[in-house]
Amino acid sequence: MILREGRGFLLRHGLDSPWAGWVGSRFLEEGLASVHAAPARALSRLMSVAGLCPGGMALLWDHVPAWMSALHPEERTGWWEALSSMPGLQLHLRTPEATSLPGGVFRAWVHGPEAPSGSVGEAWRQGYLGWVPDSAGQWSLPGLGTLRPPKNEEAGCGWLWGEVVLPLGALQSVREDGALSKMLGDAQNAVETALAQRMAAAAWPESLPFLRRQAGWRLALTGGLEYQRANGDWARAAEEARQLKDHLAQALRVPIHLGVSSDVWAASLLGRRAMAEGLPWRNSLPLPPQPSAFTPGLASDPRDPAPLQARGSLPAPFAALVDHPPLALLRLPAVPSEGAAAQLRKDITPGQALRLLPPELPPPGPFDPDHPWTSPDQFPMPMDPAAGEQVALFELG
Numbered sequence: 001m002i003l004r005e006g007r008g009f010l011l012r013h014g015l016d017s018p019w020a021g022w023v024g025s026r027f028l029e030e031g032l033a034s035v036h037a038a039p040a041r042a043l044s045r046l047m048s049v050a051g052l053c054p055g056g057m058a059l060l061w062d063h064v065p066a067w068m069s070a071l072h073p074e075e076r077t078g079w080w081e082a083l084s085s086m087p088g089l090q091l092h093l094r095t096p097e098a099t100s101l102p103g104g105v106f107r108a109w110v111h112g113p114e115a116p117s118g119s120v121g122e123a124w125r126q127g128y129l130g131w132v133p134d135s136a137g138q139w140s141l142p143g144l145g146t147l148r149p150p151k152n153e154e155a156g157c158g159w160l161w162g163e164v165v166l167p168l169g170a171l172q173s174v175r176e177d178g179a180l181s182k183m184l185g186d187a188q189n190a191v192e193t194a195l196a197q198r199m200a201a202a203a204w205p206e207s208l209p210f211l212r213r214q215a216g217w218r219l220a221l222t223g224g225l226e227y228q229r230a231n232g233d234w235a236r237a238a239e240e241a242r243q244l245k246d247h248l249a250q251a252l253r254v255p256i257h258l259g260v261s262s263d264v265w266a267a268s269l270l271g272r273r274a275m276a277e278g279l280p281w282r283n284s285l286p287l288p289p290q291p292s293a294f295t296p297g298l299a300s301d302p303r304d305p306a307p308l309q310a311r312g313s314l315p316a317p318f319a320a321l322v323d324h325p326p327l328a329l330l331r332l333p334a335v336p337s338e339g340a341a342a343q344l345r346k347d348i349t350p351g352q353a354l355r356l357l358p359p360e361l362p363p364p365g366p367f368d369p370d371h372p373w374t375s376p377d378q379f380p381m382p383m384d385p386a387a388g389e390q391v392a393l394f395e396l397g
Contacts, residue, residue: 001054004187006179008170008279010266012055013162013187016194018215020055020144021159022092027208029065038067039079043086049208050088055163058090058141059083061097077102084108092139095120098129109353111139115345117338125341130355132325140324142353145218145257157208159215161188161254165266167223167274167294168232169281171240180244181251184217188252216255219245222267224260224298224315226284238317260297260318260326265366268293291370302329303363303371305378312348319351328352333359333377340384347382 001019004011013019028042042065050057068076084091084107093101095112098120106123110116111134116124123129134140139147147158164184166174174180192212198204221241241258249256261267268291274282275292285292295301298318300310312328328348335358336344345354357363359376367373 002187004183005273006174006183007177007277008174008270008274008281009164009166009180010270011162011164011180011183011187013191014052014054016191016198017052017054018159018191018195018210019162020053020057020218021049021157022058022060022139022141022144022147023049023157023208024063025059025061025065026063027157029067038065039071039075043079043082045205045207046083046089047086049205050086052204053088055160056088056090056144058092058144060139060147061091061093064097073102080106090141090144092132092141109142115341115354121338121341125338125356125358126335127356127358127361130327130353132353133351140353142325142327143259143262144324145216145255145259146323157211157214159210160218160257161191161215163218163220163261165220165222165261165263165270167267167270167281168221168227168237168241168298169223169230169284170274170279171221171237171244173280175240175244175247181248184248184252188217188254214255216257217248217252218257218259219248220259220261220263221298221318222261222263222270222296223281223294225295225300226281230281230284234315235317238315238321241318242321257323259322259324262296262302262327262329264296264303264368264371267296268368268370270294293371297326299326299328301371302331302357303373305374305380307380308344308347308382309349312352312354314349314352319349325351325353328354329357329364330354331357331363331373331376331379333379333381335360336382337384340382343385344382 002013002015046059080101091108093108093110095110095116098110107128109130109132110120111132113133113135115131120129124131132140132142145160227237245256245258271285271293275285298315299313300306302311308330311330314326363373
């Protein structure tokens with residue numbers, strides 16, 4: 001991975017490969033003649049692809065491989081557990097496919113218009129599955145981008161050249177400066193040339209096509225809490241983000257995926273740079289001796305106990321502007337009931353990818369010594385309306 005710093009932004013991209021990408025599940029059965037060797041070869045192929053992309057790889061499960069029906073139930077369960085625990089790989093499924101999963105513990109994202117229910121809903125409330133409110137016909141990938149395959153067709157491949165992270169307060173300055181588009185163009189040319197050398201040396205998977213015209217950049221926003229403390233105008237910030245996205249798309253002639261960054265490290269680095277260099281958008285950062293760091297995302301810090309409305313908020317001007325749902329990570333003191341989960345969805349702003357984090361699951365890294373995770377028993381629990389209802393006499397037993 002290569003990290004470049006600019007005035008108000010961070011640029012991350014690969015050295016001789018794309019930064020991140022996604023691929024459909026049909027990729028798992030192409031060129032596999034032996035049914036018995038197919039599961040292990042499919043995992044090996046995914047590991048090699050995920051290792052090429054430092055920003056991660058997403059597997060879109062829209063096609064069931066033919067060899068999977070020949071697996072023993074225990075082998076199928078072990079295969080799913082190995083797949084979902086692979087470093088750098090995200091598993092994405094539709095709700096109907098998620099209901100057919102065998103028993104076991106899987107880490108994945110479930111896409112559907114409604115929150116999961118039944119056995120899938122139980123895994124979601126326990127924190128193993130995340131829910132992405134998606135409509136049929138597109139894949140909205142938190143932290144990556146959005147894929148809109150043609151109607152009634154399976155998902156193909158998609159790629160990101162890199163990712164740009166910047167705070168909301170720096171949007172206007174970055175757009176007017178013009179250095180970002182030039183830096184992105186230089187980085188894209190360098191990676192594209194190195195990738196061509198990799199392909200010429202047969203060091204790229206032959207069965208995985210790289211479509212240059214579908215490779216784009218991700219523009220990720222952060223520092224929403226500090227922007228709000230500085231009495232920022234959300235409508236103005238949304239318009240500036242839209243203008244920056246349109247400017248980059250016109251200058252680079254590539255897709256630009258506008259999203260929200262939940263990266264703790266990137267937000268902290270941007271805050272320290274803003275304070276050290278005296279940049280204009282530093283006025284809402286904590287003063288020394290407290291660490292000067294932006295809050296990841298557009299809501300409250302998920303590491304701090306705050307009301308659910310604050311941790312799962314999404315400003316209205318950005319709800320229709322972002323290309324893929326922001327990640328709302330909600331730590332809870334216990335596994336919520338079905339009624340509490342239903343009330344939780346009413347309390348927070350809709351349109352976000354929800355992942356619950358009960359105390360049975362460890363919080364995600366990286367861990368910051370200056371800002372540790374608060375104990376889970378200090379976080380508020382969503383109310384269960386059904387728990388306060390009086391049971392009728394004839395409903396007993």
